[in-house]
Amino acid sequence: MKEFRIADLGCSVGPNTFIAVQNIIEGVELKYQTLDHNSCIPEFQVFFNDHVANDFNTLFTSLPPDRRYFAAGVPGSFYDRLFPAVSLHFVHATYALHWLSMVPKEVVDINSPAWNKGRIQYTGAPNEVSEAYSAQYAKDMESFLCARAQELASGGLMALLIAAIPNGTLHSQSTLGMMFDLLGSCLMDMAKMAQVIILIAGISK
Ligand SMILES: C[S@@+](CC[C@H](N)C(=O)[O-])C[C@H]1O[C@@H](n2cnc3c(N)ncnc32)[C@H](O)[C@@H]1O
Incomplete structure (x- = not known):
């Protein structure tokens, strides 16, 4: 492999994204070294993705000067296709997938049993409210996984860090x-x- 393509989805403006990307690159390089394939270490290309309104200027001006990768910005929602088919080797997303693509319609509909009375969260709300959020999350996750299924190369990896709570809590x-x-x-x-x-x-x- 000559080129190893990494995407950080929902990267924000840093610095966490740079640390994550560095860890991924060091992990891949270490793998090549332990397999005694030092001479085959690929070049790395990193795609930083976030919404179009993200401050990509701040992100790019704070890119580590000593980085060992080519950097590119990819604006748009990760709930849609963002990359050509079979083009990515590692997809990473940290604390971004809990952002839904939209507020479920029912929670802002005063005539719905899932109306959330103007609140932004479902803590302590009726079951209908959390069910509406759950349904939206399931829909969004399906879109996310379908898009990545097309974009990931065979044998590619995906690391998703998502906020969660234990069952029953x-x-x-x-x-x-x-x-x-x-x-x-x-x-x-x-x-x-x-x-x-x-x-x-x-x-x-
Ligand atoms: C809490 S920040 C996490 C930033 C970074 N990954 C970190 O761990 O520090 C969540 C980021 O996800 C982005 N985000 C949320 N929904 C997104 C979407 N549908 N497509 C792309 N980026 C999204 C937000 O704009 C925000 O920058």
């Missing part, structure tokens, strides 16, 4: 659940304050 008892509960209530307070300010501004006109 209540969302309200998980660290993430508590964190999103707090974050959600802060956002709702901010939205209420913004409404009051708009109202006051309207009255004083």
Whole structure:
């Protein structure tokens, strides 16, 4: 193999992505060395992917100067195809796959039993709400896996680090659940304050 292509999906602006990529490259190089194939170590090409709105300028200006790989940015959603068929050897994604492609329609529909009353999270919400999020997650994961199934070369590897909780643990008892509960209530307070300010501004006109 002459060229080893790595993709970090949902890379953000660094520095975590650079550390992950470096670890992958060192792992592959070590494998070649232990097999006594030093002279065959491939060249590495790394694709940094995130949404189009990601700050790719910051990402590229902070690329490690001593890197041993060719870097390229790939804008777009990882729930769609991003690469040609059979072109990737290692796909990596850390703490990105919990971002759904969209808010499930039911949770913002006041007439639905899954209406989430404006909240951003399902901790402590009725089952219908978490089921709506679960269904969206299943749909998104299927799209993700179908796209990668086409893009990965035969024998290619994929490493996905995803936030999870053990079976049987209540969302309200998980660290993430508590964190999103707090974050959600802060956002709702901010939205209420913004409404009051708009109202006051309207009255004083
Ligand atoms: C919490 S950050 C994780 C960043 C980095 N992987 C890390 O571990 O530090 C999640 C990143 O995933 C990106 N992301 C979320 N959904 C995405 C999608 N559908 N396609 C591409 N990137 C996505 C976000 O824009 C964000 O930069």
